[in-house]
Amino acid sequence: MMVLAVGCGIIWLAYSEQEKIIHQNQKTMAEEVSMTISTYFSGLADNLQIVAKSSHFSSLPLSGQKEILIDLLTDKKKMFHECSVLTPDGHEILKLSRFYTYMPYELGNLSSDPLFIRARNGEPAFSPIYIYPNTGLISVDIAIPVINEQGSVTHVLKGTARILSLWKMIEKIDMGMSGYAYVVDNKGHFIAYKTISEILEKYGTLMTAYPPVQEFVSGQMTKKDKISSYIGLQGKEVIGSYAPIEGTDWAVITELPTSEAFENITRMIQITLAALIIGVICSILLGFFLSRYLTDPILNLTTTVDRIGHGNLETEIYEISRPDEIGILARGIARMQKNLRDTYLDLELRISELTLAREELRISEEQYRTIFEHSENPLILVEKDCTITLINKKFEELWGYSQKEVVGKKKWTEFVANQEDLDRMITFNKRRQSGDKNVPNMYDFRFKTYSGEIRDILISVTQMPGTGQTLATLIDVTEQKKFEQELIQKNRDLHEAYEKLTANEEELRKSYNSLATYEQELRKSEQKYRSVVEDQTELILRFNPDGKVLFVNDAFCSFFKSDRDEIVRSGLTFSGIAAFASELLNRISSLAKENPMVTFEQKFLVPDSEEKWLNVTIRGIFSESRFISEFQSVARDITDRKRAEEALERARNKLSLLNAITFEDIRNYVFTLSGYLEVQKDMIPDAGIISLIEREQNIVKKVSQSIEFAKDYQDMGIKPAHWQNVLQVYLFAISHLDLSHIERIEEIKGVYVYADPLLEKAFFNLAQNLVTHGKDTITRLHIYTKMQETDLVIVFEDNGQGIPDDLKEYLFTRRNDVKKGLGLYFVSEVLAITGIRIQETGIYGKGARFEIIVPQGKYRTE
Template sequence: MNTPESKNYIPPINRISTRTTASLLLLVIVIVLIISAGFLWVTTTEQEKIVYQYQEKSAEETSLIISHYFSKLIDNLVIFSESSHLTEISPKEQREALIDLLNDEKRLFHECTLLTLDGQEAVKISRVHTYLPEELGNQSSDPIFSRALQGETSISPIFIFPQTGLISVNIATPVRDKKGEIAFVLIATGSVVPLWSEIEKIDIGQNGYAYIVDSSGRFLAYQEASEILDRHGELMTALPPVQRFISKDAASNREISPYTGLKGEEVVGSFAKIPGTDWAVIAELPTYEAFEYINRMILVIIAAMILGLIFSALLGLFLSRYLTEPVLSLTSIVTKIGQGKPAPHIKETSRADEIGILARGIEQMEKNLMESYLDLELRISELTLARERLRFSEEQYRALFEHSEDPLVLVEEDQSITLVNKKFEELWGFTREEIIGKKKWTEFVATLEDLDMMTSYYQKRNAGEDNVPNTYNFKLKTNSGEIRDMLLSITRMPGSNQILAALVDITEQKKYEQELIQKNKDLSDAYEKLATNEEELRESYDTLTIYEQKLRKSEQKYRNIVEDQTDLILRFTPQNKIIFGNDKFFSFFHADHKGILENEINLSDIRLFPSEILMQISSLTPDSPVIYSENKVILPGGEEKWLNSSIRGIFSDAGIVIEYQAVARDITFQKKTEEALDNARSKLNLLNAITFEDIRNYIFTLSGYLELKKDMISDQNTLALIEKEQSLVKKVSQSLDFAKDYQDMGIRPPYWQNVLQVYLFAISHLDLTHIERIEEIKGVLIYADPLLEKVFYNLALNLVTHGKDIVTKLHLHSELRNGELIIIFEDNGPGIEDEKKEILFSRRDGLKKGLGLYFTSEVLAITGISIRETGTSGKGARFEIIVPRGKYKYE
């Protein structure tokens, strides 16, 4: 053997292969590491400087563009406020001036508002919406309004303009009169979309981006609107550039430290203040792009190291192949021998050096080990086969025990329970963990008599007596306290003192036996009574014979009535077999009366009802015996028909369905008429919409020409005529608005609506904050046109228009009178004069006079609902909406 005592032993450190390979590898590794570390330090330092300069330049460029854009918005608005003389012109001219501003600055502004000194909106112009007088609000609480009152021109945080969905800002500037005093505040909503278009042109790398934060570090703006909606106002102070901006530490901005940026990826960033604001631009560039050059150099160095190692390994392999390869081959052979695998032929046994000595020793060892291995493998195979058979047998018996339909329990000699199946767990009510090793079989015996008997049997069985019964009855007490009658079967396990007990629950069987005994007694009593009543039954038979004759005559009479019906009438069984049909039914389907009934044609064969209707009839009950349907039928010839049907279930006294009766009516002509009417309505509605839109455009154009014409004419008489023309154009526009609402009336079908919910939606469009409201009408639904909300809106608008500051209370409630529901809408205002009540709901001439209430009565009349005014002049208005029976219900 090659041991230290052997003369053939060569220490590893003195072997040529070890020294050669180790020296080459160490030399190459040291050289590559020194060169790579120095080069990497130089490139990393220079790249960090370049990254800082690049990020600082991107942030400053973005900051200048944003500052210039906001300055442009502010300058344009200030110039306009100083040059348009808004304090010296009329409200109408102010409106025209704001329109000119929006037209001249289309890309910059999309809404302008002129506010009085108390914050009330006097004039409001928008590109996308025409504001009515009642839609004008108050902006006194807006911070930029407050700063404008102090003489400052200020800009709001960036937000999403709700009318357009564009990223926008509000700019407020004071409007001064000739004396230099502030008379108005002008607020313009400017679009930030063009700004982001300019920012996107800045080269912040291929994947870089910029966003804006305020002096508190809160997120303000970004080029994506979804980010502003999700993160507006979010604190960004966890990001290093934001921290440096808040601390006003400009010098630390040169630190280039990676962190997790706005998009959740690792970035490097820098900030730059926006001149003229207290905001800053944060520019961020992903680290994989910022340090792309460094990463590339690291990869090159790693590749160089790998190539150097490969070269040195190849060189060492080439120099020591003769020494190393034989050793590796012998090592592989020893490993395979140790794993019990067949080893290849050893080629080195003929060598005279230490490798030859080792090879010959391994060859001899392989022969000795192979003989021992084959003998051991044979023994292991025999043991494995025996173990598999034992495991398979155990699994079979365990499966039989666990899945037995009877409760099973294994009892030890000391009466403890060591094994139960799932059925026994369910029977006793304890879990397996609570039973095994913790309970004895005596604990589930319910009575002392049974326990004494079973204990005696158990002792005799353990003593070896043969006359002990193996099957007997006893009462078992469950965990819940229930007493069950059980049949117990005992089996002694071979080779041990264990006992297997099988239990059968015979509680129901015992109960049935008692019931059977009682029923036999009742049957005997009934037989005696039957003999007594036999004579009475004979007399009843004669009476039934006479009744049957009358019934046949009645049946013939009603059969004639059914056969003469124009509706389709048929009866069918729960199995959908047709058992009766009148002549109209068979002629409708061009079918043979006798052929369908004798051949037992299935209802689905003639496709009278869709499959979903046939499935629904199974849900009919004596309390709800009828369902209604409207469906299309294809006749045998391919003709399409529409039927309106009702299916009634006929039930026995026990509530079981016997058969079904269906009555169907041909409504094909009605459906075609409705379809034609719907098409005509759709076309008319489209025509009206186009016409209304054209007329609106013409009115807008005509109004513009009239305004231009007024500016061109100085003659007062001509100007008076033009003003009358403008008044007529305004009346035409208002009449067009009324007609627009009126054309939608009756287009969509009525449906059940919650009165309180519709009422609250309607008044939400009006300012009723100064009025005390009382709503006492919860859970009431009425069947009305979809324009019901307009009804309550017009009533509330009438209150606001005529009541003004007089009305302080509005009460909505309901009551029942003679089966009708009365919905009462009343206030404590001036009321309505008696002479005006007769024409209150009629169409009258004049500017929008009476149109709202006339429209209200027309909408309600669609479903048979009426309205009247019953208030007292001087005490308040009282509108009563009368809903007839069947048009109201309660939730």
């Protein structure tokens, strides 16, 4: 056994030391990989920091910042493939990529992005690793703050870098023949590995089933500061460790298969086990010879003593005749056996006598306990200090507590509901304990259950002689008292009902006479309204959900050239009204209690094959149970109006075509005339004539502007107005202007207005007006909304010089003395088509402020 113990100890020590070395090596490899990744990320951040601090990046115009980012993407193309600049409120004002060209409307707002928030607070931030959609490269986003000389964050610089070269650096780290490493984020999701296919397959997979990932996510180390072997990423048993990556919220997981880790120690264990087997065989042979002389006699005596201990006092004892210590021990056991036999016979006699007395006492106690437990009434036994000693099942049901919760732990005073009853019962108990024989043994009180319910109880109290205990029997009389009260109340109600019945008899007699008079009036009213309906020129039809026709007027029958009786008899399946009925059935499916009416216009063929247009209104008539009981259709013949509208539309199209051809011819003539004037100015040296020619050119230019305005004006109102997304229309309008030098703030998402299709042209004229007149002073353009009572106000303002007060009243009129006066006049006319107004409310010297006032019903938000 010693050889075996020593051998196993040596194996355990060697294995433990080898395991400790392996875990330490794994920890060292994980930290080395983590340091490599952290150094790489620091280099990415440093490159962006150099850009942010170079040439006073924060003070450069947008074009200068764009050139610097283009140089960065060109010089560091193996590292960065996308860069963007964001304002402190999260708006992307510049976004460049080596693989894609971003349009202005594709720039977004990242104010809620955690990466942007950390950078805006003054610290570099790294995003989780992801697959860049345009190239399929493994990428990461880095965001750093751009700080000016006063220490304020003016911009956030964001770069997207690929990290494939990082993994080539990690592969150079010695992690064994079959060891490997991968990266997880702080939630335990798989984000990086040396094989691209593995990343595409497992990217984002939750890896918390692996012990190193679980410890990194929970932030708790094992008690031994090491992780036991487990089934790793490649499906083999591995030894793993992890190390957090500095500057990120990720960790590196390194894994080494146990077959490689314990290869040397396994070979040493095999040799040691062979030596142990030989030593054990030798030990067995030596033990066999020693047991023949010493061990066997001792075992025999031990077995004999064990039998005596189990009550077998007749067991035979061996080895008594030996002269050595074993013989002395055997003779002592024999004497002990004789003494135990005598003592056992005496105890057996006494035990039989005690057993008989205990059985008689148990039978008596069982009888009384059975009577107590199976009593039909709740029973309770209490001590002098009011502590409850015993309760039966009925009392448990009444109070709501179990016997374990009550006995020895609660007092009877706890179930008394009111203080008056409690004081009375305590007085009775004290008198009873003092020996007073005149104390009432039965009385009422209010009982409070565990749930708080109040019960009426009749209690009977008995003093137990010689013990000081009190036995109480409780009778629940709650239902009895409630029944008594109900009988009294019903008797009162019956008396009142009799009196009311006498009074109502007279009222019923009067009501009957009134109903008879009302019926006669109702018949006259029905006849009058039927005449009104029959005389209507509108087509009236009533039918139920089963398609049965309940009523049609003469105008309906005349229009469809059908007989009233045939329509009522056949219902909606009547061939003369089949097309009309089919359209009605298609429309009624949308009716509901909240939307009981639908109106539509439809073309129908009447029986003589003539085309007719009808304006139809269908109303659902609902019952009290919210189901449709009937439908009523009222139709009006609008054929003449429709034909007039079609003729007007044809005339409008012809006029529009004539205007377009005329405008195009005049534009061509004006362009040719401008060319001739320019050639003539070059041919004539006289300065006076040249001055006249320049005036003629200005007049031609004004004629051209008037033609353009007239073309837009003649299109105004031609196409029907419709709901338009304000932000989308505004972005389309300003896309035709160069606003790269102006900061734009758009706070108008989800707003729709009902306006003419030329709304985009109106927004373009507003923006062009600001850019033209304030190109040297305007640096910010702000559009937002506010409410003014029930109207929506769209505010369009800048921070330029503004408009003088003496010009404001002429802004939206047609002027020939002010340059480009037709632009704002055009804006006001376009908006006025749908009842929208515009006004200028800015303060001269602080900027222009145009307010577009949209009345209620002409706007909505989503």
